[in-house]
Amino acid sequence: MSKKSSILTQLISGFSLIIIAIVAVTIFWSYRSSSEAVQSRSNQYLLESVKQLQGKMDAILLDHDRLSSTIMLSPIIQNNLKDVAGNRRPRTDGREINHFIDQHTRSINYDVQLKLFSLYDRQVYSNTSSLKVLWEREQEIHSAYWYPAIGENRGKMVWFGADVWQNGNIPVLMGARQIINYDDLQPLGTLFLVLPVAVIDNAVNQFQLGPHEKIQISDSFNTIVYSTDPKDIGMYMESGMVEKFSSGKAQVIQQKVASRNMFISYAHSAYNQWSVYAYIDAKEAVKDLNSIRRNILLIGLFGIAAALLFTFFFSWTLSRPIRILAFKLNKVERGTTLPLLKRTMNKEMDILYSSYNSMLQNLDHTIADLADKRISEKQAQIVALKAQFRPHFLYNTLNTIYWSLAGKRLREEAQMVLALSDLLRYSIDRGSEFVTVEEDLQQLDRFIYLQKLRYEEKLRVELTVIPEVRLCQIMKLTLQPLIENAITHGLEPAVRDYWLIRVLVYSEGSSLVITVEDNGEGMTGERMIEALSTENNSPVNLLHTGIGLSNLHNRIKLIYGQEYGLKLSESELGGLLVRVTVPLQYDQDHKGGST
Known part of the structure; x- marks a missing residue:
C-alpha cells in the first residue's frame, strides 16, 4: 500500500497553494492595472506636451503673421505698391519704405528679414538684417515647390522651411503671402518673412530628451523644418510615418525606430498645417512602471512569506488534536x-x-x-x-388427510386438500428464487381453484398467455400476489353481480409484461402512490401471502433495475389495472427453442 501523507502536510500544502495562487493573481492584476494606469498617464503627458509645443509654435508664428499684416496693410506700403502696379512713379522713396520696415521689426530680439516684392519685381523693399534670401527677384523662385501655395492662399501666410545666406547657407523658417490691395482685393506683390530656426528652441526646451530621443517639426510639404538632430533639417519625413498620422488626429503610437522601441507623440496645427513629432524612448517613458513592478513583487514576496508562516502555525494548531487522536487509535489497535x-x-x-x-x-x-x-x-x-422439520410435518399431515378423504370417496374435498398442500409447498420451498412463467401459472391455477371453491360462480378469471413467454424466467410468486390483491382489496369490498379478473401475459420488445385488472372499487391516484411506497410494508398492509404490492415492486427493482417494476392505473373494467414489467429472460436450457 502506498504511503499516505499526514493531515499536517496536506493542510500546509493546500493552504500554501491557495495563498500563493491568490497572491500571484493579486500581483498580476495589480501590476496590470498599475501598468495600464502609468502608461495611460505617460501617453497623456506626452500628448499634452506635444500639443503645448505645437501651441507655442503657432503663437510664435501668429505674432509674426500679425506683424507682416500690419506692415502689408499700412498706407505707405499700399500706396507705393499701387503706384508701382499702375506704372506710376512711387510717391515714397524706397529708403523710407525700408526705414519703415526697420521700425516695425526693431522690437524683435532676434534677427529676422522681411522682404517685399512689387508686381513684376519692379521694386524690392527690405529691412536691415544679416539674413539674406538667396534670390533678388521673385521670378527666380517661380519653380520652387512651395511657390504655387502663395497664390492659392490669397493673402494668407504660407509657412515652410527654406535656406538663406548668413556666412553660408543655413536653414530658416520662412513665411510668404500675397500683398492684397484692400480696395479691390487684387494682388500688389509678395511679402517674405524669414525667422531663424532658433525661435523654436525655447519651446522645445520643455522636453528633457534622452540620447536617443528627439523632436521633429515638418511643414505642410512634409519637409522637416526643425529637429533636435540638425542632420534631419531639410529632409523629407518618411512616407510611412506620414501615412500613420494622415488623419491629423493628435495621438501616441508605439513603434520601433532604428531597432529601439519608441513612443511617437504627434500633434497637427490647423493654422499652418505643420506637424510635431516627439520620439520618446519607451524605457524612459515607463521607468516609473519598473519601480512599481519591483515594489509590487517585494510586497508580494513578503506577503507570501508571512502567509506561509501563518499557514504553518494554523495547520499545526488545527491538526494537532487530530494527530493525537490518530496516535491513540493506533494504540487501541495494539491493545492499549x-x-x-x-x-x-x-x-x-x-x-x-x-x-x-x-x-x-x-x-x-x-x-x-x-x-x-x-x-x-x-x-x-x-x-x-x-x-426445517415443520413444513415437512405439515405436508405429511395434509397428504394423510388427502388419502383419508380419497378413501372415503370425498373427491372434491380431497382435491382441495391436495391443491392446498401443493400451494403451500410451492410457497415455502427453499429452491431457486426464479421459475418459469409456466411454473408460476400452475401455482396461480391452484390458488384460483381454491378461491373458486370459496366464491363459486361469482368469481370469474380470464387468463391469456402468449405461448412463447411460457418458458421465460420470472421471480417466484409474481402472479399469485397480484390476483390475491385484486380479490382482497379490489373485489371483496365492491358490490357487484360478479367479480371479473383479467390477466394478460405477453412480450413487448425486450420486456415481459403482465397486466392484471379487475372490476372492483379501484383506487384514487393518491392511494396508488401510497400502495407502491416503501412505507407501506407493515404487516397490516401485506397480502395473505405475506407479499404486498410495494414489496413486490421493490423486489423487482432490486433484482432487475430501476426501469422495471409495477405501475398502477385505472382499468377500463372500472377497477384497478396493475402492469408489471420485467426483462424478457429465458433459461439457457430452453432459450434456443423459445426465441
Missing part, C-alpha cells in the same frame, strides 16, 4: 485503551474526544458480550434446524 484527558479549543474535536472515550468505555462491554453472542448463535442454528 487509555482515555484522552485533554480538552480541545473547538467543538468538533471535543465531540470526537468524547466519542473516543465513550468508545473505550463500551469496548470492554463489547468484548464481554462476544462470548454470550457465540452461544446465542449456536442456539439459533439449532432452532433453524428444527424449523
Whole structure:
C-alpha cells in the first residue's frame, strides 16, 4: 500500500497553494492595472506636451503673421505698391519704405528679414538684417515647390522651411503671402518673412530628451523644418510615418525606430498645417512602471512569506488534536485503551474526544458480550434446524388427510386438500428464487381453484398467455400476489353481480409484461402512490401471502433495475389495472427453442 501523507502536510500544502495562487493573481492584476494606469498617464503627458509645443509654435508664428499684416496693410506700403502696379512713379522713396520696415521689426530680439516684392519685381523693399534670401527677384523662385501655395492662399501666410545666406547657407523658417490691395482685393506683390530656426528652441526646451530621443517639426510639404538632430533639417519625413498620422488626429503610437522601441507623440496645427513629432524612448517613458513592478513583487514576496508562516502555525494548531487522536487509535489497535484527558479549543474535536472515550468505555462491554453472542448463535442454528422439520410435518399431515378423504370417496374435498398442500409447498420451498412463467401459472391455477371453491360462480378469471413467454424466467410468486390483491382489496369490498379478473401475459420488445385488472372499487391516484411506497410494508398492509404490492415492486427493482417494476392505473373494467414489467429472460436450457 502506498504511503499516505499526514493531515499536517496536506493542510500546509493546500493552504500554501491557495495563498500563493491568490497572491500571484493579486500581483498580476495589480501590476496590470498599475501598468495600464502609468502608461495611460505617460501617453497623456506626452500628448499634452506635444500639443503645448505645437501651441507655442503657432503663437510664435501668429505674432509674426500679425506683424507682416500690419506692415502689408499700412498706407505707405499700399500706396507705393499701387503706384508701382499702375506704372506710376512711387510717391515714397524706397529708403523710407525700408526705414519703415526697420521700425516695425526693431522690437524683435532676434534677427529676422522681411522682404517685399512689387508686381513684376519692379521694386524690392527690405529691412536691415544679416539674413539674406538667396534670390533678388521673385521670378527666380517661380519653380520652387512651395511657390504655387502663395497664390492659392490669397493673402494668407504660407509657412515652410527654406535656406538663406548668413556666412553660408543655413536653414530658416520662412513665411510668404500675397500683398492684397484692400480696395479691390487684387494682388500688389509678395511679402517674405524669414525667422531663424532658433525661435523654436525655447519651446522645445520643455522636453528633457534622452540620447536617443528627439523632436521633429515638418511643414505642410512634409519637409522637416526643425529637429533636435540638425542632420534631419531639410529632409523629407518618411512616407510611412506620414501615412500613420494622415488623419491629423493628435495621438501616441508605439513603434520601433532604428531597432529601439519608441513612443511617437504627434500633434497637427490647423493654422499652418505643420506637424510635431516627439520620439520618446519607451524605457524612459515607463521607468516609473519598473519601480512599481519591483515594489509590487517585494510586497508580494513578503506577503507570501508571512502567509506561509501563518499557514504553518494554523495547520499545526488545527491538526494537532487530530494527530493525537490518530496516535491513540493506533494504540487501541495494539491493545492499549487509555482515555484522552485533554480538552480541545473547538467543538468538533471535543465531540470526537468524547466519542473516543465513550468508545473505550463500551469496548470492554463489547468484548464481554462476544462470548454470550457465540452461544446465542449456536442456539439459533439449532432452532433453524428444527424449523426445517415443520413444513415437512405439515405436508405429511395434509397428504394423510388427502388419502383419508380419497378413501372415503370425498373427491372434491380431497382435491382441495391436495391443491392446498401443493400451494403451500410451492410457497415455502427453499429452491431457486426464479421459475418459469409456466411454473408460476400452475401455482396461480391452484390458488384460483381454491378461491373458486370459496366464491363459486361469482368469481370469474380470464387468463391469456402468449405461448412463447411460457418458458421465460420470472421471480417466484409474481402472479399469485397480484390476483390475491385484486380479490382482497379490489373485489371483496365492491358490490357487484360478479367479480371479473383479467390477466394478460405477453412480450413487448425486450420486456415481459403482465397486466392484471379487475372490476372492483379501484383506487384514487393518491392511494396508488401510497400502495407502491416503501412505507407501506407493515404487516397490516401485506397480502395473505405475506407479499404486498410495494414489496413486490421493490423486489423487482432490486433484482432487475430501476426501469422495471409495477405501475398502477385505472382499468377500463372500472377497477384497478396493475402492469408489471420485467426483462424478457429465458433459461439457457430452453432459450434456443423459445426465441
